[in-house]
Amino acid sequence: MIQENLLLIISLLFVVSMLTMVSEKIGVSYPIFLVIAGLLISFIPGMPHMELAPDLVFLIFLPPLLYMAAWNTSWKDFWNWKRPILMLSIGLVVFTATAVAYLSHAMIPGFTLAMGFVLGGVISPPDAVAATSVLQSVKVPKRVVTILEGESLVNDASSLIVFRVALATVATGKFVLWKAGIDFFTVSIMGIVIGLAIGHILYFVHRFFPTTPSIDTALTFITPYLMYIAAEHFHFSGVLAVVSGGLFLSFRAHEIFSYQSRMQATYVWETVIFLLNGIVFIMIGLQLPKVMTGLGTYTIQEVIFYSIVISVASILIRIIWVFPATYLPRLLFKSIREKEKKPSWKTVFVVAWAGMRGVVSLASALSIPLILNGASFPHRNLILFITFVVILFTLVLQGLSLPVILRWLNIEDDGENLEEQNAMMNSRLATVSLDYMQSNYDGEIQEFEPFRLLKDRYEKIIQMADAKMLHLEDTPSKSMVRKYRTMLVEIIDVKRVEIQKLRRERVCSDELIKIKERELDLEEARLRKSP
Template sequence: MTPVSAAVWLLFLVVLVSSVGVKWRIPQPALLVLAGFLLSFSSPFHHFHLDSRTFFALFIPPLLFADAWLIPKRELRKNLYSVILLGFGLVFATVAATGFFVHWMIPAIPLASAFVLGAVLSPTDTVALSALISRISLPQRLVYVLAGESLINDASGLVSFKFALGAILQGHFTWADAGRDLLWVTAGGLLTGFVIAYNIHWFRQLLTHRGMENPTLQTSLSLVTPYFAYMAANSFGASGILSVVAAGLYAGVSDVRDLSGSLRLHAASVWNMLTFVLEGFVFLLLGLQLRRVFSAISPIPVLHLITYSLLLTTVIILVRMLWVFPFSRISWMLNRIHARNLPPPSWKSVFLAGWIGVRGAVTLAAALAIPLEVHGKPFPGRDLIIFFSGSVILLSMSTVILTLEPLARWLNIKDSGETAEEEQMARLEANQKALAFLSARAADETLNEHQRDLLNRIASEYVLRIRELEERKEGSDNVRKSLEEETAFRIQALQEEKRALHHLREEHRIDDQTLRRILRDLDLVEAGIRSYQPR
C-alpha cells in the first residue's frame, strides 16, 4: 500500500470510528487506539512503521499550539504556581521514583536506563487529556490546572529524557551541566516561541494594513506558526515543545485582540477541522505502533510482563497522589499573595487531579526515539522501556476512561457554573454598551429621519436581547421562548430561499456560480442566527 493510500484509509477510519464514539458516547481516544491496534494485524498495515521523529514533528506542534491558543490566559496566570509545581516538580519526582523502583523491580535494567523510562513516562498527554475531560462537567479551575500542567510537562519530561539519555550515551552526568542545559532549553524555547509568533503576527498585520486581509492567506500563516517555532528552537538545542507553547500563548492573545471577525471565523473553522484530523491520526497511529512494541518482548513470560506493568502504573499514580496533596496546599498559599480571597482547593478536586494522569503520544514517541545501540552495544533495556511505555499508556488511558465519570459523580464534583455566569454578565454588559451607543447616535440632530429609524430598529433588537439576558439571570424564559420561535421562523424562511434557488438552477435560469455566491451569503446569515440561539 502506498503512503497516499494508507493516509486516505486512515483518515476514513478516523471519521468512521469518531462517528461511532459520538453516537454511543464512547471516548474517541480509546476507540481510535483500539482500532489502530486491530488494524495493525491486517496485511496492508502489518509492517506499518512511522519514524518517531517524523511523527512528533508532524502532529504534535499544531496540536500543542491549538491547546495553548485556547487555554484562558487569566486562569493560567491565577493558577501559575500550581501549573509550575505540577509541570516541573512532579515530572522530576516521577523520573526519580520510577527510575529507582524499576531498577529495584528488574535489576537487569540499569539505573540509568530506568531513569530514561521514568523520563519517558513523566509527562501527561495534552491531546488525550483534553479529549477525555471534555466529556464531563468538571470545575473550571481543575480543568485549567490540568491543561496548563500537560502543556508544560511535555517540555520538562523531554528535557529529563534528554539528560538521562545523554548520561548513557556520554557516560557521565553532572548537576551543574544539567542545570545549565535546563535553563537554556527552557529560556531559549520560550523566547524563540514568542519571537516567532510576534514576527508572524506583525507580518499578518502588515498584510492587513496593505489591503491584503485575505482569510485563506492569513489562516495559512497561522498554520505554519507552530512548525516554525518548533523547528527554530530545535535548530539550536532549545525546547521545540516550549517554543510551540509560547507561540500559542502569544497568538491566543494577539489574534483575539487584533484580527477581524471574518479572519477569526475562517481560522476557527480551519483549525477545528485540522485538530480533529490530527488528534484522530495521533491515537490511530498510537494503536498501530503497539503491536510492534508488544511483540518485541515475546520471550518474557506474559504474566511477569502484566504484573510489572500494573505495578509500574500503580507507582506512577501513587507518586502523583503523594505530590498533589501537599503541593496543592503550597501553591494555594503562594497564589494567595496575589489573590487574598482565593478559596483553598477541596480534597475532592485534589484527589481527582491526582487520579487524572493520562499518558499518550509524547510518551510513545520519546520511547521509540531511544537509539538501538550505545557504544556499539544494544541499548540496555530498550525493548522493555518501549513495552512499559505502551503498557502504561493503555493502562492509564483505560483507568481514566472507565473511572473518571463515575468517580466525579461519586465525589459530587462538577462545574460550579461560574464560567456561564461570567459569560452571561459579559453578554449583558456588551449589549447594554451597544444600546447606549445606538441611543446616543439616534439623538444626534444632524441625522435625517431615515437614519434615525434605522438606528431605532437596530436598538429594538438590542432591547429584546437585553430583556432575554436579564430574564435568564432571574430564572424566567418568556423572552427566550419568543426568540427561539423567531429563530425557527427565520431559519425556515432561509431554507425556503435556498429551495427556490435550487429550483432556479434546475430550470437553468441561473448558473452554478450565481447559485454558490447567493448560497454563501445565505449560509453566513444562517450561521449568525444559529450562533445566537439562547443556551
C-alpha cells in the same frame, strides 16, 4: 510506493472518522476508543505492520497539536493558576521520573538507574487530549480544566528535557547535577525566547501586510513549524517555543485577524486537529506487534508484571504528589490562603486521577536510539513495551472511570459566575451601542421605524429584531436599508472596542470574551452577506 502510502493515509483518515462516530454513539471518549480499536485491528491476520516514526510525531504532529492547545488556552487563566500548573508540569514530572527510575532499577535485573530515568522521562507527561476529551462530556469546575490544560502545555517540554539528559547520561556514564540544572533552564528559557521572537515577527506580518483569510489561515499552520524547527535547530525546547509563541499570538488575535480570518481559521483548524489526534491515537494501538518483537531474554509474563507495577505506580505517584502540592503551600503561606479559595478534596482528586499518558510518551520511547557506543541500546524493547502498557493502562482505566468518578463525586462548579458576567457584558455592550446610535443616528431614529425598534431592543436587552426589520415589505428605500445595515456593522465595531476594554480591565473571563467575539464575527458575516 507513493500510491500505497497515500492509500494507507486516506484509509486511516476514513477509519478514524468512522470509529470516532462509533465512540460518540456509545459514549466513550474517542482517544480511548481509537487506541483500543487500533490494538484490536493490529491482531487481524494479514494487517500490515505500521510503524510510528518518532521524528514524524515530533515534527509533523506535535507542533500543530501544541499550537492549537496554546491558542485555546487563556493566558489570564494560565497566569492565575501558574503555581499549581508549574507544580504539576515541572515538579511532578521530575518527581515521577525519579520515582520510576528507582522503582525500575530495584525491580528489573540489570536495569541501571540511568536507564530508569530514561523510562521515567518517557512516561512522566500525561496527555492533554485524552483528559480534556473525557472532561468535555461532564461538568467540572473551570479550575480543573484550566490546570490540566496548562499542565499539558509545559509538561511535554520538561519531560523531554529529563529524557534527553538521561539519554546523555546512559551514553557517557556521567551525570553532573548542576550542569543538568543549567542545561534545563537554558533549553527552556531559550525555547521561550525563540517562540516569542517568531511570534512577534508573525504578529507584524498579520497586522501590517495585506493578507487575506486564506493567507492568514495558511500562516497559522506554518507558524508552529517555524517555531519548533528553529528552536530544535539550536538544541532548545521546540515544545516551549510553540507554546510561548502560540500564547502570545492568541492573546493578540483580536488585533491581527479580521472576522473572516478568525472564522475560516477556526473551522480549518478544528478539522485538521481532529484528524491529527485521531491518527495519532489509532497508531498507538497499531504499534503493539512492533513493540512485542525483540523482548530478548524477558518472558511475556515478566514484562507484563513489570509494566503493570510501573503503571499502577505512575497513578499512585501522581496522587501522592498532587494532594500535598495543593494543600501544603496553603499551610505555609498566608498570601496563598488569602488569594485563593480552598479547593475541595474532590476537585483535587479529579486532577490527580486525570493522568492518562499518550502520544508524547510513545514517541519519546521510539526515539531511543537502536545503537549505543557500537552496541544495541540496552533494554530498548523493554522500555517500549512498558511505555505502551502504561499508555494503554492509564487511558483505559482512568479514562473510562473518570466520568463515573465525576458523577459519583457530584462536584459543584466553584468557578467564575459566568451568568453574572454575561449579564454585565450584555449591559455594557447595549449601553455603548445605544450611545453610538444616539450620537450618530439620532435623526434616523426619529424618522425610520427599524432604527427605533433597534433602540428599544438595546434599551430592554430583548430579542433581536433586525432580521425582521430588514425584510419588511414596506421598506421605504434600498438606500435606507443599506444605511441601516451599515449602522449595524459599525455598532459591531463599537462592541469589539468595548470588549477589549473588558479584556484589559480583567472583569470577565477570557472564555466568555471569546464567545462574545465569536457571536460578533457571526453577526458581521451575516450582515455582510445579506443582499
